[in-house]
Amino acid sequence: MKLAVNIAGVELKNPVMTASGTFGSGRDFEPWIDLNRLGCVVVKGVAATPWAGNPPPRIVETWGGMINSVGLQNPGVEYFIAEDIPWLRQFDTRICVNIVGRTVSEYVAVAERLAGEDVDLLELNISCPNIKEGGVAFGVQAEAAAAVTSAVKKVARQPLIVKLSPNVSDITEIARAVEGAGADGISLINTLLGSRIDIWKRKFILSMKHGGLSGPAIKPIAVRMVWQVAQAVKLPVIGMGGIMTGEDAIEFILAGATAIAVGTASLLNPEATMQVLEGVESYMRETGVEDIADLVGIVK
Amino acid sequence: MVEKRAGRTACKILQNRQIADGxxxxxLQWPKILHRPIAGQFVNLYCSHKGRLLPRPISVCEIDEDKLHLVYAxxxxxxxxxxxxxxxGLIDLLGPFGNGFSLEGKPGRALLVSGGVGTPPMVELAKQLKARGWELDVVCGFRSQSYLVEQLSRYGTVHIATDSGTEGFSGNVIELLDHEALSGDTLFACGPGPMLKGVQTWAKAKGIPAQLSLEERMGCGFGACVGCVTKIIxxxxxxxxxxxxxxxxxxFPAAEVLFQ
Structure with missing residues (x-):
């Protein structure tokens, strides 16, 4: 049974990745899982300088999911290079660095700083809904998405994945724009903008009022968008959005995802990535699939 | 390499009863495969309802030989x-998590100060401190109805304050600390933010080192989501x-916490 997949020239031992911002750099999960078994660790967003993040409350539960407004709290690229790359390199897995910024030059600065570092993939985060300037602003306009993609691509030494926002009317327009600007792959979906109000206090629960909705509640939207994007571009697609089980992962692969990422499920169960991997394997055994690549995008 | 830990574990419920309004x-039967919790730690409890995915973090009230007592609001x-x-029946549990109270130092007189549902962790804390030779004053504030007083009385002198004045001192825990002119060599507190802020100010004025156990809306409970943050100076x-x-x-050490 062949589980290995290829994303922009980088071979992953299996299609199970972690979704940025739900896995840190992996340390929090080491007590429960063997990181060697992951196809790729996609780390929490890394900025050029340390970011404080948003005030609490940052998390609220919703039916079948949660809304977060963490705001990309991170200790910055220098810390990441000094502490997290050597730590992650103890494991036989791929490293994908999620890059965040408020301006094009901030994104470029991170990619430039990582150019000589030992990481396998970059993921351009132009879709975080929790940052006022930059962030999602780049992800909802095709021209801005293309501009930041081509600027980062110029300095990047690793293949560049662009992570798309679902908070747009036509996601294929953005996908085509970043493909035209030189992206090597596309990942989707980031969280959907959502909100919750405390009816007794008559106030928003999150300090930022709105945040990113994730979890199984968003899965059907994600499957639809992965299918649309896979039809619209030639680039490899990494699918995510509410994957809880191996069966969920298979749905994304059939829709056109070459690899998938487990996000919120890891927060609910630190062993979720392993369970998804085992579920994918058992589906392949049950249905007599020899190579995972034979399933990618076969539902038209 | 870090020590491996058991994942989400279905624990047997031995008892589940109301002890005060709400x-x-x-x-719970405490499975041997899980780490033994210490005072000030919490566990994640999970709902059966499929729409409610996030854990409810509940602080450890008391741990016996093989039984975990939790008190929740x-x-x-x-x-x-x-x-x-x-x-x-069974309930899904992950943990224990968190750093817990530090019990280091030469035994003396300790002040334990709690508000409402911040009271449960004081039980295991009081038990552990008493076993180490500390003398304890336990000051608990409630809205109108006290609970866990009997358990706490085994380990030290309990002082009750209620907002309504229906039990004990009429007022809050800070007023009660002053009213009874209580003091100590160290202070431990758990309760809502405004109470902890008051305790921080009070302890600083008296020159008593204090540890505060904070509350915040949590996502995962084990550090990954970065949801439940607090400002540290x-x-x-x-x-x-x-x-x-x-x-x-x-x-957290009281001197490090930045309250708004």
């Missing part, structure tokens, strides 16, 4: 669901950094 005690639909769980531009209540805390 306050329940649940007793019914604050929403998830904790309301817990009240329907019957003895003999730091020598940088903004004067603070956000630290995780679930993993860096929930217990």
């Amino acid at each position: 306050i329940f005690e649940i007793v 019914v604050l929403g639909k998830g904790t309301a669901e817990f009240t329907t769980f019957q003895a003999g 730091t020598d940088n531009e903004s004067g603070f950094i956000y630290k995780k209540v679930c993993k860096d805390g929930p217990v």
